[in-house]
Structure formats: C-alpha cells, structure tokens
Amino acid sequence: MEGPRSPAELELPRVIDFLNSSLREGVSWSISAEYPTALTSSNLHNMRIITEDEKIVSHAVLKPLVVKSPTVVFKVGAIGSVVTDPGHRNQGLSTQILKDCTTQATKQQCDIAVLWTDKYDFYRRLGFELSGSEISLMIDGDFQATSATPLRFSDENKIAAEAIQRLYNQHTVGSVRSLDEIRRFLSIPQTRIYTAWEADGSLAAYAVEGKGADLGGYIHEWGGGVSKLLALVAWIKSRRQGSLTVIAPRQSWNLIQQFQQKGALINEGFLGMVKILNFDQLAAKIKRAFRSEGVSDIVFERSPNGLLFGVGSELFTLKEESDITRLIFGPVDINELDMFSETARAKLGKILPLPLWLWGWDSV
DSSP, X not given: OEEEEOOOGGGHHHHHHHHHHHHOTXXXXXXXXXXXXXXXXXXXXXXXEEEETXXXXXXXXXXXXXXXXXXXXXXXXXXEEEEEXXXXXXXXXXXXXXXXXXXXXXXXXXXXXXXXXXXXXHHHTTTOEEESOEEEEEEOSOOOOOOXXXXXXXXXXXXXXXXXXXXXXXXXXXXXXXXXXXXXXHTOTTOEEEEEEOTTSOEEEEEEEEXXXXXXXXXXXXXXXXXXXXXXXHHHHHTSSSOEEEEEOTTOHHHXXXXXXXXXXXEEEOSEEEEESOHHHHHHHHHHHHHHTTOOOEEEEXXXXXXXXXXXXXXXXXXXXXXXXXXXXXXXXXXXXXXXXXXXXXXXXXTOSOOOOOOGGGOO
C-alpha cells in the first residue's frame, strides 16, 4: 500500500474514473463536474489517495473555505468524496485517509473540519460530532406570495455570475467566493437556477435547486429580499408537482417565520459533522468576539482535565471537544443551560452559538 498522499497530475484522470465508478455509476456526467472547485487540478494538493500496485483503492478530498460571520471569520476544511474500493474495506483505509485530511487541514490553519454523512458512529470515533443548525422549510400544498413591485420570473440557467454574487454577498454568513467559483457552480449538472427580475432588469432574487446527483427537490442556495424570494418560491411551486424544500440557516428568522406563516412545515436538523482542529486558534477568535461585545471575562481554554469553559467565576470543565463543539456552534441553547446563572447566560448568549453556515454549493 502507498499513501495517503496527493495524486500526481497525471493520475487525476484515474482518480476521477475511480470516483465515477464508485460514487456516480449510471449517470451521464462526471463527478468532477459536480465539484468543480474541489475535484480539480488546482486542488490536487488537497486530494488524498491510497494505492496498491498503482491501483487507487481509497480516496477523500479536502476543500478549505473561508467562512464569514458577523463576529468571527472561520477557516473551514470541508471533507468529502470519501470512498474505499469494496475489496479493500474493513482494513482501516478510510480512517487513515480521513486522519490525513484533518492533518492537512490543521496544517493549513483550518479552525474546524466539516463533512456530511449518515455514518455518525464511524465519524464520532474520529472526533466529529453532529453540530450546527439547518432549517428545512417543507412546502407540500399551495404556496401563495406576491411582491409589492412587479417581477419577471425565469428558469433560464444563463445568468451572469456578477448578478448572483451581488445578492450572495448580502448574506451575513457564508463562504467567501470569487466570480470564477460562481461561474463554475452555475455549470454544475442537474442544477436549476430560478430568478426574479425587477422591471429595470436587475436581479431581485434567485434560488438554486439540485446539484448533480444530490439535492434534487431542495432549494439549497438563495438570495435577495425576503418578499422577492417568497414570490419566487411561490412561482417555482406553481410550476412543479410534489413537494419543495428550502434549506435555510437558523439565523434567517424573518424568512423562516414568513415561510411558516404561509404553511411551510419546519424541520430542524444539523449543519453537518464538525471537528475542532485548532482549538487555541478558535478560542482566541471567540474571545475577541466576546470582547467586541463588552464581555472580557470569558474563559475558553485547555485545562489538565479537559476544556475549561464559562464566564467570570462560573466555570465548568468539559472532558470532550465534541461536547464544546455543540456549545460553540449549536444546537445547544445557552439559555437552557441551568449550570449558568441568568447573568452568565445573558453574557454567553451575546456570541454563542456562533452562526456557522455552508451553502449547498459548498458541500463536497
């Protein structure tokens, strides 16, 4: 066995063939078209493979992302396309390659690693924990909404990346994207872009459904004012049979409430599985965020017995990093922690849980 290691550029076609046969058998497009910023020659140094007699037998990819929020800017290592050849499973290869991905992410100063999976027990053994929040707004019946100004709707995918970027950048939480990245995302197979346009020709709202083999029936990216977006979703729903689900970050309360008022059902889930990589670096960022809110006595540091967390003299030791992951990013509600006084909860609630959100195009 050789690896985990980065593939050489000449090996990239074989890597993509391995992934296509393992993860995308029977579809008409390449998996590299679904993940145009991760499974590409420019990200070779973050792709990891294990080979046997020059045959690729295991793979995973790391895609570092810079994620902004109102109080903290994170560096997130998104991990995906984790697969091992069936004839080489139960040999610890996936564990090896995932550990190497988190090592590379740590070396690149990522604060946390995030991945999406339903194999919770396997990834918990590697230090990942279900964390963060994701709200699914499920629309099954009629959905009526109008805009105060006339809008023109379209499902034409040919749209300028600059128009998308202008609305995308209005989000307070999300990954930092270049125009080139948005152009690549717009070309992902099985992706439908729905848009609403003002009378003057400017983009008022957009919604993205589908991403290759994933997220069919889900609006996983959107932008624009709430009333414009509601009108756009109503137009989308009127043109299709079956249910439609809009995925939203927990902090989009106005949007969530208005969808609920119009009959959408709400399901609260997790953002993904999260692992803290650079605890001291993340702790320093969180402390700075608290100081910016006038809270100078926050304690968030390592101790001989675990992780010391609290405010002022109200301190508690958590033995596992996974415990504090759910405190930092949710879904733990600070206001429900009886171990803290009301005054301490008010201070902690100024920053925690930190809003962390990765949009559908960010997934790998």
